[in-house]
Amino acid sequence: xxxxxxxxxxxxxxxxxxxxxxxxxxxxxxxxxxxxxxxxxxxxxxxxxxxxxxxxxxxxxxxxxxxxxxxxxxxxxxxxxxxxxxxxxxxxxxxxxxxxxxxxxxxxxxxxxxxxxxxxxxxxxxxxxxxxxxx
Amino acid sequence: xxxxxxxxxxxxxxxxxxxxxxxxxxxxxxxxxxxxxxxxxxxxxxxxxxxxxxxxxxxxxxxxxxxxxxxxxxxxxxxxxxxxxxxxxxxxxxxxxxxxxxxxxxxxxxxxxxxxxxxxxxxxxxxxxxxxxxx
Amino acid sequence: xxxxxxxxxxxxxxxxxxxxxxxxxxxxxxxxxxxxxxxxxxxxxxxxxxxxxxxxxxxxxxxxxxxxxxxxxxxxxxxxxxxxxxxxxxxxxxxxxxxxxxxxxxxxxxxxxxxxxxxxxxxxxxxxxxxxxxx
Amino acid sequence: xxxxxxxxxxxxxxxxxxxxxxxxxxxxxxxxxxxxxxxxxxxxxxxxxxxxxxxxxxxxxxxxxxxxxxxxxxxxxxxxxxxxxxxxxxxxxxxxxxxxxxxxxxxxxxxxxxxxxxxxxxxxxxxxxxxxxxx
Amino acid sequence: xxxxxxxxxxxxxxxxxxxxxxxxxxxxxxxxxxxxxxxxxxxxxxxxxxxxxxxxxxxxxxxxxxxxxxxxxxxxxxxxxxxxxxxxxxxxxxxxxxxxxxxxxxxxxxxxxxxxxxxxxxxxxxxxxxxxxxx
Amino acid sequence: xxxxxxxxxxxxxxxxxxxxxxxxxxxxxxxxxxxxxxxxxxxxxxxxxxxxxxxxxxxxxxxxxxxxxxxxxxxxxxxxxxxxxxxxxxxxxxxxxxxxxxxxxxxxxxxxxxxxxxxxxxxxxxxxxxxxxxx
Numbered sequence: 001x002x003x004x005x006x007x008x009x010x011x012x013x014x015x016x017x018x019x020x021x022x023x024x025x026x027x028x029x030x031x032x033x034x035x036x037x038x039x040x041x042x043x044x045x046x047x048x049x050x051x052x053x054x055x056x057x058x059x060x061x062x063x064x065x066x067x068x069x070x071x072x073x074x075x076x077x078x079x080x081x082x083x084x085x086x087x088x089x090x091x092x093x094x095x096x097x098x099x100x101x102x103x104x105x106x107x108x109x110x111x112x113x114x115x116x117x118x119x120x121x122x123x124x125x126x127x128x129x130x131x132x133x134x135x
Numbered sequence: 136x137x138x139x140x141x142x143x144x145x146x147x148x149x150x151x152x153x154x155x156x157x158x159x160x161x162x163x164x165x166x167x168x169x170x171x172x173x174x175x176x177x178x179x180x181x182x183x184x185x186x187x188x189x190x191x192x193x194x195x196x197x198x199x200x201x202x203x204x205x206x207x208x209x210x211x212x213x214x215x216x217x218x219x220x221x222x223x224x225x226x227x228x229x230x231x232x233x234x235x236x237x238x239x240x241x242x243x244x245x246x247x248x249x250x251x252x253x254x255x256x257x258x259x260x261x262x263x264x265x266x267x268x269x270x
Numbered sequence: 271x272x273x274x275x276x277x278x279x280x281x282x283x284x285x286x287x288x289x290x291x292x293x294x295x296x297x298x299x300x301x302x303x304x305x306x307x308x309x310x311x312x313x314x315x316x317x318x319x320x321x322x323x324x325x326x327x328x329x330x331x332x333x334x335x336x337x338x339x340x341x342x343x344x345x346x347x348x349x350x351x352x353x354x355x356x357x358x359x360x361x362x363x364x365x366x367x368x369x370x371x372x373x374x375x376x377x378x379x380x381x382x383x384x385x386x387x388x389x390x391x392x393x394x395x396x397x398x399x400x401x402x403x404x405x
Numbered sequence: 406x407x408x409x410x411x412x413x414x415x416x417x418x419x420x421x422x423x424x425x426x427x428x429x430x431x432x433x434x435x436x437x438x439x440x441x442x443x444x445x446x447x448x449x450x451x452x453x454x455x456x457x458x459x460x461x462x463x464x465x466x467x468x469x470x471x472x473x474x475x476x477x478x479x480x481x482x483x484x485x486x487x488x489x490x491x492x493x494x495x496x497x498x499x500x501x502x503x504x505x506x507x508x509x510x511x512x513x514x515x516x517x518x519x520x521x522x523x524x525x526x527x528x529x530x531x532x533x534x535x536x537x538x539x540x
Numbered sequence: 541x542x543x544x545x546x547x548x549x550x551x552x553x554x555x556x557x558x559x560x561x562x563x564x565x566x567x568x569x570x571x572x573x574x575x576x577x578x579x580x581x582x583x584x585x586x587x588x589x590x591x592x593x594x595x596x597x598x599x600x601x602x603x604x605x606x607x608x609x610x611x612x613x614x615x616x617x618x619x620x621x622x623x624x625x626x627x628x629x630x631x632x633x634x635x636x637x638x639x640x641x642x643x644x645x646x647x648x649x650x651x652x653x654x655x656x657x658x659x660x661x662x663x664x665x666x667x668x669x670x671x672x673x674x675x
Numbered sequence: 676x677x678x679x680x681x682x683x684x685x686x687x688x689x690x691x692x693x694x695x696x697x698x699x700x701x702x703x704x705x706x707x708x709x710x711x712x713x714x715x716x717x718x719x720x721x722x723x724x725x726x727x728x729x730x731x732x733x734x735x736x737x738x739x740x741x742x743x744x745x746x747x748x749x750x751x752x753x754x755x756x757x758x759x760x761x762x763x764x765x766x767x768x769x770x771x772x773x774x775x776x777x778x779x780x781x782x783x784x785x786x787x788x789x790x791x792x793x794x795x796x797x798x799x800x801x802x803x804x805x806x807x808x809x810x
Contacts, residue, residue: 001270003234008263012801014689014714014758019462030463032470038758039689041716043801049267057154058165059232064264065167083689083713097464099408126687126718128413129469132454135406136540138504143533147396149284149309149353173353174284176311178396184537192424193435194502199534200437218284218308261282261313271810273774278803289597300598302605319807324778327694328705329770334804335707365599369543373594398548399604402589405541417666419554419579419623443623444554446581448666488554488578531552531583559732570733572740635734639678643729668683669739672724675676 004051004120005061009071011080014041015096018085039083042125044101046075048109049120062117074108098125102133110135139186139255140196144206146215149176150231153220174218177260179236181210183244184255197252209243233260237268245270274321274390275331279341281350284311285366288355309353312395314371316345318379319390332387344378368395372403380405409456409525410466414476416485419446420501423490444488447530449506451480453514454525467522479513503530507538515540544591544660545601549611551620554581555636558625579623582665584641586615588649589660602657614648638665642673650675679726679795680736684746686755689716690771693760714758717800719776721750723784724795737792749783773800777808785810 016039017031018024027035034040048071054061082088084096090104102123110119124130151174152166153159162170169175183206189196217223219231225239237258245254259265286309287301288294297305304310318341324331352358354366360374372393380389394400421444422436423429432440439445453476459466487493489501495509507528515524529535556579557571558564567575574580588611594601622628624636630644642663650659664670691714692706693699702710709715723746729736757763759771765779777798785794799805 003238003266003268005234006265006267010801012715012717014716017464019464033756036756036758036762038761039714039716040687040756040758041689041714042687043718045802054232054234054238059152059154059230059235061234061266081708081711081715083711083715086713087711095464097459099410099459099466100464103408103459126685127720130411131408131466132411133408138508138536138538140504141535141537145396147310147312149311168351171351171353171357173356174309174311175282175351175353176284176309177282178313180397189502189504189508194422194424194500194505196504196536216303216306216310218306218310221308222306261280262315273778273806273808275774276805276807287599289599324772324774329692329694329772329775331774331806367594367599369545369594369601370599373543400546401543401601402546403543415666417580417582419581438621441621441623441627443626444579444581445552445621445623446554446579447552448583450667486573486576486580488576488580491578492576531550532585557734559734637729637734639680639729639736640734643678670681671678671736672681673678 002051003054003061004049005064005067006047006049007064007067007071009046009048009068009076010043011046011076011082012041012043013079013082013084014039015084015091016040017095017097019095020093039085044079045124045127046071046105047122048105049122050113051118051120052116062113070109070112074112075105078108098123098129098131099133101125102131106133106135137186138189138196139184140199140202141182141184142199142202142206144181144183144203144211145178146181146211146217147176147178148214148217148219149174150219150226151175152230152232154230155228174220179214180259180262181206181240182257183240184257185248186253186255187251197248205244205247209247210240213243233258233264233266234268236260237266241268241270272321273324273331274319275334275337276317276319277334277337277341279316279318279338279346280313281316281346281352282311282313283349283352283354284309285354285361286310287365287367289365290363309355314349315394315397316341316375317392318375319392320383321388321390322386332383340379340382344382345375348378368393368399368401369403371395372401376403376405407456408459408466409454410469410472411452411454412469412472412476414451414453414473414481415448416451416481416487417446417448418484418487418489419444420489420496421445422500422502424500425498444490449484450529450532451476451510452527454527455518456523456525457521467518475514475517479517480510483513503528503534503536504538506530507536511538511540542591543594543601544589545604545607546587546589547604547607547611549586549588549608549616550583551586551616551622552581552583553619553622553624554579555624555631556580557635557637559635560633579625584619585664585667586611586645587662588645589662590653591658591660592656602653610649610652614652615645618648638663638669638671639673641665642671646673646675677726678729678736679724680739680742681722681724682739682742682746684721684723684743684751685718686721686751686757687716687718688754688757688759689714690759690766691715692770692772694770695768714760719754720799720802721746721780722797723780724797725788726793726795727791737788745784745787749787750780753783773798773804773806774808776800777806781808781810 557574
């Protein structure tokens with residue numbers, strides 16, 4: 001038996017794909033127009049899933065008000081209207097691909113949530129490209 | 136190998152979150168504005184998944200016309216345009232959180248479907264909050 | 271030349287359709303299951319449009335932070351997680367059809383916005399039923 | 406630990422449901438209006454998921470430009486604006502149910518992708534009916 | 541002052557673009573892959589708007605149950621799971637472009653609705669291509 | 676009588692809101708976090724409407740293949756994966772608010788289309804904020 005509760009959130013950010021130590025020509029070869037040194041950006045849409053047991057008394061797996069607050073503190077406050085490469089410490093040396101962003105978000109949320117929960121992160125970079133990371 | 140067929144449905148209902156035996160003040164503390172004694176409501180959007188084998192002759196895992204009919208009889212006829220707390224027997228003593236509603240729907244559908252199928256219920260309480268229950 | 275800026279918002283509420291002075295049987299005849307005396311509910315999705323001139327200096331027609339705040343104060347704070355019939359004064363004697371709710375919202379927003387703007391309200395009662403009111 | 410990257414695509418096609426060797430009356434009994442001998446059609450929306458490891462150097466699980474190209478070559482070029490029954494070899498003798506189309510797509514994509522990846526296909530026949538095939 | 545009520549519906553159909561009297565080569569030149577003689581198809585999504593006055597007594601501009609019934613009779617029953625070119629009389633000699641389909645639907649609905657209403661038809665051929673016809 | 680054909684497109688870009696000649700403090704006061712000097716970004720979703728007469732012979736108001744090509748050349752090729760402030764000439768001295776971007780796009784498209792057409796631009800900066808410009 002498995003039940004998962006999901007909460008959506010979103011943030012808008014600039015980024016570029018590039019590897020530390022590669023020059024622009026090498027980055028262009030590997031990452032194409034996503035490596036534009038002047039940055040481009042996205043409306044990231046996030047779905048956070050929390051799997052666990054439903055509390056018999058409340059009927060809640062997790063209080064969504066609390067989950068919403070944690071997402072705001074860990075993701076929206078840090079990422080929204082930011083330049084991911086320049087302003088988010090995790091991406092100082094880590095390429096902000098949608099895969100890496102999803103894993104960073106997962107780690108931040110998992111650290112804040114009780115061990116009794118399993119966390120899933122679905123992150124849309126565009127309405128057409130997205131990842132799911134389940135830890 | 137795994138294949139799952141999904142069918143969407145929807146129902147509109149009123150509810151409030153409250154625990155039998157708690158007074159309004161206690162319900163307000165735990166459930167916030169969702170405990171409004173005068174009720175609020177939602178457009179619940181439902182996705183029912185049925186996992187099984189594809190019939191070699193028809194190419195169907197399940198005839199969606201039959202699945203649609205079962206969803207109508209078990210969910211839409213019972214829940215649509217209803218007050219979940221007052222009019223749906225399952226929630227007379229069970230708090231109609233989205234978790235509990237999803238599990239009630241799963242039980243009703245699972246009872247109607249052959250044992251050869253596994254059933255999954257995804258239930259959106261709002262476009263931003265939803266659960267998945269896999270039995 | 272015409273330019274309109276739109277902002278989305280949402281609220282969840284219970285309601286029933288009924289006319290003051292009609293009994294339940296008459297309401298049932300006219301409004302069908304929407305007249306359920308125990309209420310049902312919806313996730314109302316709202317799109318507010320403001321038409322006007324773009325300020326040459328800022329490039330803004332209206333500061334969306336201000337529009338968002340007005341929508342919150344006039345609509346979300348009054349309607350969200352409420353029973354429209356019982357708790358929203360405008361619907362004490364006015365049937366809360368989606369038409370009437372849209373017009374009430376339009377009036378509340380129009381009163382808060384400068385005369386230099388024209389206001390439009392699009393209100394979804396469900397993803398399949400909605401109205402547009404342009405004042 | 407599991408991470409999956411998804412890419413959406415779409416194609417428009419005509420089809421009818423029918424079993425080789427059955428006459429129209431038998432097909433009508435089993436497949437209803439979907440067996441119309443003159444065909445009907447759909448906008449098929451496809452989500453391809455690829456599960457694997459994230460390359461430490463690039464931060465990519467798979468280069469989405471390459472995945473997009475493979476989907477175009479294997480699915481869009483073969484299926485888009487086609488009559489599935491008459492023009493797509495796989496459905497000459499296989500009933501083009503959404504289950505079978507998803508499995509055909511999965512096989513075509515899986516053949517093109519390295520064994521280090523697991524492939525998932527989600528195929529919407531309509532916004533209300535869809536399947537997920539995981540191989 | 542203007543208020544419009546909208547109702548969504550949908551139908552799935554096969555069609556091809558071709559002009560009566562043109563051969564396949566000429567049709568291919570003008571209509572490209574949409575002229576495939578074996579047909580392709582779409583999930584057409586329809587939004588019907590009715591503009592008029594709100595009845596003071598009921599709060600309805602139009603009873604959506606009646607509008608839904610008219611749409612079913614005039615559009616869904618005639619077009620759903622059909623080959624538009626072969627089975628819908630209006631397109632025997634009229635090319636079923638999304639423009640023409642929208643105008644045919646408008647005429648059928650407008651004939652059924654009172655003169656006191658103005659009718660608008662929005663028709664999606666795909667999620668990316670659509671038309672609005674206002675009569 | 677009025678008929679409009681719509682085509683969707685999209686581009687991803689970085690931008691910041693700022694007025695030429697204002698310092699960062701002044702920009703922060705007026706534009707808030709949208710003035711971040713390091714940029715943020717969006718997935719802009721664009722709907723272009725073209726109003727005109729339907730050609731009796733083809734049933735087309737405009738050939739969508741041509742409209743798609745013009746949108747690609749005028750909007751996608753210039754804006755996609757770009758920094759609007761730094762790399763798009765129109766925004767060297769014009770603040771790239773969603774209002775101004777919509778008007779720039781409208782001008783570029785209107786210049787490419789015959790005078791017999793009226794052009795409308797709907798531009799989503801986020802799924803929640805958008806503008807419509809009708810020239």
